[in-house]
Amino acid sequence: RIVYLNGEFLPFDEARVPIMDRGFLFADGIYEVSAILGGRLVDNAAHVARLDRSLGEIGIRNPHDAAEWERLQTELMSRNGVTEGLVYMQVTRGVAERDFAFPPADTAPTVMMFTQAKTVAANPLAEKGARVVTVEDLRWKRRDIKSVALLAQVLAKQQAVEAGVSEAWMVEDGAITEGSSSTAFIIRGRTVVTRPLSTALLPGITRASVLRLAAEADLAIEERLIPVAEALEATEAFYTSASAFVMPVIEIDGRRIGDGVPGPLTRRLRELYLDIARAG
Numbered sequence: 001r002i003v004y005l006n007g008e009f010l011p012f013d014e015a016r017v018p019i020m021d022r023g024f025l026f027a028d029g030i031y032e033v034s035a036i037l038g039g040r041l042v043d044n045a046a047h048v049a050r051l052d053r054s055l056g057e058i059g060i061r062n063p064h065d066a067a068e069w070e071r072l073q074t075e076l077m078s079r080n081g082v083t084e085g086l087v088y089m090q091v092t093r094g095v096a097e098r099d100f101a102f103p104p105a106d107t108a109p110t111v112m113m114f115t116q117a118k119t120v121a122a123n124p125l126a127e128k129g130a131r132v133v134t135v136e137d138l139r140w141k142r143r144d145i146k147s148v149a150l151l152a153q154v155l156a157k158q159q160a161v162e163a164g165v166s167e168a169w170m171v172e173d174g175a176i177t178e179g180s181s182s183t184a185f186i187i188r189g190r191t192v193v194t195r196p197l198s199t200a201l202l203p204g205i206t207r208a209s210v211l212r213l214a215a216e217a218d219l220a221i222e223e224r225l226i227p228v229a230e231a232l233e234a235t236e237a238f239y240t241s242a243s244a245f246v247m248p249v250i251e252i253d254g255r256r257i258g259d260g261v262p263g264p265l266t267r268r269l270r271e272l273y274l275d276i277a278r279a280g
């Protein structure tokens with residue numbers, strides 16, 4: 001397995017990062033994940049743009065322009081022979097003596113990428129439908145930044161695993177913010193509902209594409225808060241992410257959603273998304 005670290009393509013075992021890396025000490029870094037389907041990167045321009053935006057928000061210099069990122073991603077995919085799966089990118093504020101404040105301006109960011117080969121399109125969970133539980137949203141106030149500080153999401157996902165379900169939907173003031181690693185949606189009749197973008201959640205790249213596809217499919221769209229009580233009464237529900245695409249939800253907190261099987265509009269949106277993903 002070959003990974004990328006600071007300008008080099010290296011065997012996994014040879015890619016080492018010093019203990020003083022600020023990603024390790026402070027979770028002072030940004031990441032992105034793009035899916036690979038049929039040998040192509042999915043929605044990648046938007047992921048690379050969000051990486052640039054996240055880095056800018058916390059004052060880390062983006063070491064590469066968009067074309068260079070894509071060239072590096074593509075080379076890593078081909079070196080690993082990955083045609084379906086994920087590519088992970090991470091940039092931290094670099095290696096420096098431990099101090100909360102930023103290190104000297106000439107400190108080089110640490111840049112790392114790896115690929116994971118896995119089946120993302122023919123996912124059995126998408127056929128069966130996922131179950132989710134709601135958990136308290138314990139995160140900070142800048143969730144629009146895709147930071148590697150993911151402890152609250154780690155704890156949320158572990159609660160889901162311990163409940164025997166696939167995802168945790170995080171709740172603040174009685175409304176769903178988002179999944180631990182996904183954007184939450186419900187459908188009522190022919191209306192797709194999801195939370196509006198703000199600093200309270202990550203601007204999902206898959207979210208944006210799915211909203212566009214929903215509009216093209218003549219579904220109504222409401223971007224507003226979703227109270228948990230309303231989600232439990234939804235006719236359909238689903239979540240989106242680069243790795244899950246459009247994942248049907250059949251149960252929330254033990255309550256069956258719709259008929260307890262993936263809903264027809266959700267299935268349609270998944271197919272439409274897979275079509276554009278395959279088309280590149």
Ligand code: PLP
Nearest residue numbers: 181182183202204205206241242
């Ligand atoms: N929200 C959170 C908290 C996430 O971690 C993710 C993805 O990892 C998403 C939403 C979905 O975003 P995207 O569709 O860009 O993968």
